[in-house]
Amino acid sequence: MGHDQGTYRHWETKQESDGILWLSLNRAEKNTNTLSRDVLDELARLLDDMPRQHPAGLVICSGKPNGFIAGADVAEFSAIVDFSEAMRLVERVHGIFNHLERLPFPTVSLIHGFCLGGGLELALACRFRIAVDAPGTRLGFPEVKLGIHPGFGGTVRLISLISPLTALDLMLSGRSINARQALKIGLVDYAVPERQLIRAALAAIMQNPARRKGRFLRSLSRMRFIRFLLAGHMRRTIAKRAAKKYYPAPYALMDLWERFGGNPSVMYREESRSVANLVTGATAQNLVRIFLLQERMKALGQNGDFSPRFVHVIGGGTMGGDIAAWCALQGLRVTIQDIEHQRLAVAVKRASSLFRKELKDPRLVKDVLDRFVPDLRGDGITRADIVIEAIFEDATAKRKLYQHIEPRMRKEALLATNTSSIPLEELADSLRNPERFVGLHFFNPVAKMQLVEVVRGKSVDAERLNCAMRFVTAIGHLPLPVTSSPGFLINRILMPYLLEAATMEQEGIPAADIDRAAVEFGMPMGPILLADSVGLDICLSVARILAGHFKTEVPKRLESLVAMGSLGKKSGRGFYAYGKGKPVSSGKKTGSYTIGDLADRLIMRLLNEAVGCRREGIVADGDLLDAGAVFGIGFAPFRGGPIHYIRTEGVEVLHARLETLEQRYGSRFAADPGWRELPAQKANQGFARMQE
Ligand code: NAI
Numbered sequence: 001m002g003h004d005q006g007t008y009r010h011w012e013t014k015q016e017s018d019g020i021l022w023l024s025l026n027r028a029e030k031n032t033n034t035l036s037r038d039v040l041d042e043l044a045r046l047l048d049d050m051p052r053q054h055p056a057g058l059v060i061c062s063g064k065p066n067g068f069i070a071g072a073d074v075a076e077f078s079a080i081v082d083f084s085e086a087m088r089l090v091e092r093v094h095g096i097f098n099h100l101e102r103l104p105f106p107t108v109s110l111i112h113g114f115c116l117g118g119g120l121e122l123a124l125a126c127r128f129r130i131a132v133d134a135p136g137t138r139l140g141f142p143e144v145k146l147g148i149h150p151g152f153g154g155t156v157r158l159i160s161l162i163s164p165l166t167a168l169d170l171m172l173s174g175r176s177i178n179a180r181q182a183l184k185i186g187l188v189d190y191a192v193p194e195r196q197l198i199r200a201a202l203a204a205i206m207q208n209p210a211r212r213k214g215r216f217l218r219s220l221s222r223m224r225f226i227r228f229l230l231a232g233h234m235r236r237t238i239a240k241r242a243a244k245k246y247y248p249a250p251y252a253l254m255d256l257w258e259r260f261g262g263n264p265s266v267m268y269r270e271e272s273r274s275v276a277n278l279v280t281g282a283t284a285q286n287l288v289r290i291f292l293l294q295e296r297m298k299a300l301g302q303n304g305d306f307s308p309r310f311v312h313v314i315g316g317g318t319m320g321g322d323i324a325a326w327c328a329l330q331g332l333r334v335t336i337q338d339i340e341h342q343r344l345a346v347a348v349k350r351a352s353s354l355f356r357k358e359l360k361d362p363r364l365v366k367d368v369l370d371r372f373v374p375d376l377r378g379d380g381i382t383r384a385d386i387v388i389e390a391i392f393e394d395a396t397a398k399r400k401l402y403q404h405i406e407p408r409m410r411k412e413a414l415l416a417t418n419t420s421s422i423p424l425e426e427l428a429d430s431l432r433n434p435e436r437f438v439g440l441h442f443f444n445p446v447a448k449m450q451l452v453e454v455v456r457g458k459s460v461d462a463e464r465l466n467c468a469m470r471f472v473t474a475i476g477h478l479p480l481p482v483t484s485s486p487g488f489l490i491n492r493i494l495m496p497y498l499l500e501a502a503t504m505e506q507e508g509i510p511a512a513d514i515d516r517a518a519v520e521f522g523m524p525m526g527p528i529l530l531a532d533s534v535g536l537d538i539c540l541s542v543a544r545i546l547a548g549h550f551k552t553e554v555p556k557r558l559e560s561l562v563a564m565g566s567l568g569k570k571s572g573r574g575f576y577a578y579g580k581g582k583p584v585s586s587g588k589k590t591g592s593y594t595i596g597d598l599a600d601r602l603i604m605r606l607l608n609e610a611v612g613c614r615r616e617g618i619v620a621d622g623d624l625l626d627a628g629a630v631f632g633i634g635f636a637p638f639r640g641g642p643i644h645y646i647r648t649e650g651v652e653v654l655h656a657r658l659e660t661l662e663q664r665y666g667s668r669f670a671a672d673p674g675w676r677e678l679p680a681q682k683a684n685q686g687f688a689r690m691q692e
Helices: 037-053 074-078 083-101 118-124 142-146 154-161 164-173 179-185 194-207 216-220 224-241 249-260 264-279 282-300 318-329 341-359 362-370 395-408 424-428 462-474 490-506 511-521 527-534 536-549 556-563 595-616 622-633 642-649 651-665 673-677
Strands: 011-015 020-025 057-062 067-069 107-111 114-116 128-132 138-140 190-192 310-314 333-337 372-374 386-389 414-417 437-441 451-456 478-483 577-579 582-584
Touching: 011 037, 020 037, 037 083, 057 067, 057 194, 067 107, 067 118, 074 282, 083 118, 083 264, 107 118, 107 194, 114 118, 118 154, 128 179, 128 194, 142 164, 142 249, 142 282, 154 164, 154 249, 154 264, 164 224, 164 249, 179 190, 190 194, 224 249, 249 264, 264 282, 282 462, 282 478, 282 622, 282 642, 310 318, 318 333, 318 341, 318 362, 318 372, 333 341, 341 362, 341 372, 362 372, 386 395, 386 462, 395 414, 395 424, 414 462, 424 437, 437 462, 451 462, 451 622, 462 478, 478 622, 490 511, 490 527, 490 536, 490 556, 490 595, 490 622, 511 527, 511 595, 527 536, 536 556, 595 622, 595 642, 595 651, 595 673, 622 642, 642 651, 651 673
Parallel strands: 020 057, 057 107, 067 114, 107 128, 114 138, 128 190, 310 333, 310 386, 333 372, 386 414, 414 437, 451 478
Antiparallel strands: 011 020, 437 451, 577 582
């Protein structure tokens, strides 16, 4: 080797006797490869040095077992809030990747595990891409999920490599694909088993086969008029999923392609400008904030060495059945117990349809079903690492059950309850070992709702709480530690918002208007439809519990609907009537309100409750509260969470709005004392780093 290897911290280089140079990225002090400035600087130096080594070819691979490169270093990039700095950085990366692309010898990237975003853009600058044909291989451009689009030349290279429509679809959806799918669309040149990887790399370099020729659609899309037509169609599809004012990235990508797709060199320049613009904007900064908070929650589940393998679930109803099925799908062995045989049969049926939907391959489905064992007698209790109780919401029944099962449990095993409202202290007082008792509050549907509130009662041991959080991450969910206070965090902040919606409906405002107000604010679904989907009986019971502790009135309308048996979607009628599972909107606008007025009433109640939860310390800080609100109730992610939203809008401004609402609608809008504790200065619009 011609140079001192010690000067590179992240890249390992090796030149074999055949003249081929191997560059392996093994980012120092990290488990995952990402493209930080350091990593890119070193790559630039390596490329500058390369001519001296006269290599016969170059292979770029990863030294990490978990994958190739996961993308740009998100924390580093989002810290840039200045357009010209972003522009300089992106253009520098363009320079490095152009250099790589123009090397006068064959270049290959060897891909295993994930190859995402900036990592895939680097691979695209190589002449050949070879991916390991294994389930863990994932290629994709997840940038839109962070409010940007590819910015390291990826938009140009992808569109000229594969069908432009497939390319745009990959970048607009943010989805990732496996090695075979990547081969099929021409994103990689070979998909081979791991053992043939090196041989395939050598063959590509030695034979250096010609690149694929342009296809018909690719040449057609060089015509501006064709791009204009296609872009118009695609914009209409995007508009159904994301509003331009809140999610500008997909629209920016369409503009980029439509205007400059016929001229690669101009498109490179415009890509930089577009992405620098997006990355410094509020949406990207807030989405990155949420991404980093998600990483923070995952990290909470990394302490200690508890590695659960065997779960016993008691109660095979809606929640127990789904929790058990999810755990089995994630690789754990599961026994599920119920007093009714029939309930277990239903749980097995629901579980198999989840397995079929997720896994497709009948052999894999059978493997998971083998791990999912109905257990009427509760034999699993003696073997389980964790026992999760999900029987109906009745403190006496739960306590009685614990007395029966606790003596049979292993000493080290955790005991968890899925209660949604009973304070843990009330359940723990008859336990022999209350220090191992935690709440694991899952949300319905378990397979979709990633968040799990990990409830800390007074008696639990800190180490056991860590075990509970490790369990949550082990099954691919996100742990949010909360105190054992009525409604914990999520139901507590959700309920005033739902009840305000019910009150408005009671006043004669059409449900569809109320829902539209929330959706226009950025919620994934309106509160009336949400209440109907959760079930009005469940909403009412949570509302009553909260009303017993806090200043909350339960609207008569909710009580009367439940009394009439109109329980929402499941009974075919709730606030809405349902035809073929879809809400039929009824009612005409009465009174003089704007959609904005409705949104104000809904959101201000949620924000006020969030401020109260922060003051009471239900979660450790406002950042975790924001994370909970986004992952637990879908609070508009591009706004960065309720507390962050208050700080960007201005504490004073929103506090004044609350006072106006209180004068108009009464004391349920009285400001929580916690508003006084919020820092008065405005947060930087979209400041991505953590604030508390
Ligand atoms: P469910 O009524 O659908 O299921 C309860 C099941 O427990 C029934 O199958 C019943 O036969 C069984 N069961 C009752 N006593 C038992 C015993 N001693 N031993 C074994 N099995 C017994 O109830 P669901 O909705 O699944 O709720 C369960 C728990 O989860 C409750 O504590 C509830 O508050 C909580 N929860 C419910 C949510 C929901 O959306 N339904 C959301 C989050 C938590």
